[in-house]
Amino acid sequence: MTTIDPNDFFNQPDPFTDVPPDHRSGFVAVVGRPNVGKSTLMNAILGQKVAIVSHRPQTTRNRIAGILTREDCQIVFIDTPGIHKPKHRLGKYMVDEAYRALPDADLALWVVDVSKMPRSDDRRVAQALSQQHLPVVLAMNKIDITPPDRLLAHADVYRALVPGLAADIAVSALKGQGVDALVDEIRALLPLGPRYYPPDQVSDVQERFLVAELIREKALLYLREEVPHAVAVDLQDFQERENGVIYIFARIFVERESQKGILVGKGGGMIKKIGAEARKEIEAALGRRVFLDLHVKVKPKWRTNPAELRRLGYA
Ligand SMILES: Nc1nc2c(ncn2[C@@H]2O[C@H](COP(=O)(O)OP(=O)(O)OP(=O)(O)O)[C@@H](O)[C@H]2O)c(=O)[nH]1
Ligand SMILES: [Mg+2]
Structure with a gap:
């Protein structure tokens, strides 16, 4: 002992x-x-x-x-x-x-x-x-x-x-x-003073927040005009499967059907590209293999809706 x-x-x-x-x-x-x-x-x-x-x-x-x-x-x-x-x-x-x-x-x-x-x-x-x-x-x-x-x-x-x-x-x-x-x-x-955080802590960001942000970053990268600003990412599920892979299910909100069309892209090409790029970065950030499942949903005027904003962490 x-x-x-x-x-x-x-x-x-x-x-x-x-x-x-x-x-x-x-x-x-x-x-x-x-x-x-x-x-x-x-x-x-x-x-x-x-x-x-x-x-x-x-x-x-x-x-x-x-x-x-x-x-x-x-x-x-x-x-x-x-x-x-x-x-x-x-x-x-x-x-x-x-x-x-x-x-x-x-x-x-x-x-x-x-x-x-x-x-x-x-x-x-x-x-x-x-x-x-x-x-x-x-x-x-x-x-x-x-x-x-x-x-x-x-x-x-x-x-x-x-x-x-x-x-x-x-x-x-x-x-x-x-x-x-x-x-x-x-x-x-700055004033003389102690450390406030453990020396190895680099941010206050939670893993789930970072994952949602990395998906949004790829949407900002590939979408044009007003579409990227109408995007919000709502992480629905984040769990480790038995095979060690992290399964992530996120919904991507846009405000209009036309924006959904652009985000999904011809034959689903755009959403596939965003998903593939996001997955690469999420895997690097988490140091794990990731299965990323993205669904696009129209949520009219979410940017002005107090309840939606609160749910998405923008309140
Ligand atoms: N050439 C050049 N581009 C830069 C530099 N720093 C940032 N950028 C570019 O400027 C753009 C905006 O960078 P961000 O870091 O997102 O700017 P931000 O001020 O955080 O923007 P918001 O979050 O929208 O307020 C990106 O395309 C960057 O690559 C720099 O030193 N030189
Ligand atoms: Mg910034």
Whole structure:
């Protein structure tokens, strides 16, 4: 029989408080208008895909925490939906989600697409940040596609939108340029403090949420115009079968018959493609073999229906 010496137990290092004296920690709200690269940047900082990414605006719909643990700091990044002028109840929920990340944050990381001049949504974000008493770090993203003269000109315009920026830095989330320097800047602005999460925890995302998001990501990738934004993924079943394969059954909602037609595609080609791509990524994420069963269902006006939104986790 093994006995546990209580002294051994108490002498174990505590992963939360046994950190160097200059250890810093805190919460960073990652905010900005849609499509500037907030989720890409958070994934680059973490070195792992926690949030889905797409070329379409309004990809992220919920707040998602990504946790970076280093010897000298633990930074909890809160990725948020892009701030915009909402057109329906889902949009309002998304924008509210983004604003809700600010009161609990120690710092705001304001992400912009510096290849472009500020738009009205950038000004909306800047105004909200100017009204907070939070240090703001400006990440000027997409420098890989920004000619140097344009970078200089645009940088001045962005900087002028939020008075008293704590720091600004040019980065490419896609290429990883400037990402380590950005983390060092953020760390220096955070208070001294312990770890809040176990060192090996990278996000607050549940497996089921990640699976639904990966399916939605492939829909965003392959569908066009309004269709991708009318998509919601409702995970119905997620269980391990005796042969070790994970069986996943998800319903994909769209709002109209015509959208269903596009999503299913000719001879079911589109839904097959989305399913095959999603399955590959889900298998990699779970480290397991997956059987993915997708059904498309028309749910008229789900984006404005409070009960549906609540059921789908958008309330
Ligand atoms: N060229 C270039 N593209 C980038 C960079 N960072 C992100 N992107 C692209 O920009 C698009 C949007 O990226 P996301 O990370 O989804 O943007 P987001 O700000 O999270 O968008 P929402 O969730 O809709 O608010 C994707 O096509 C990315 O590949 C970058 O540094 N350079
Ligand atoms: Mg995003």
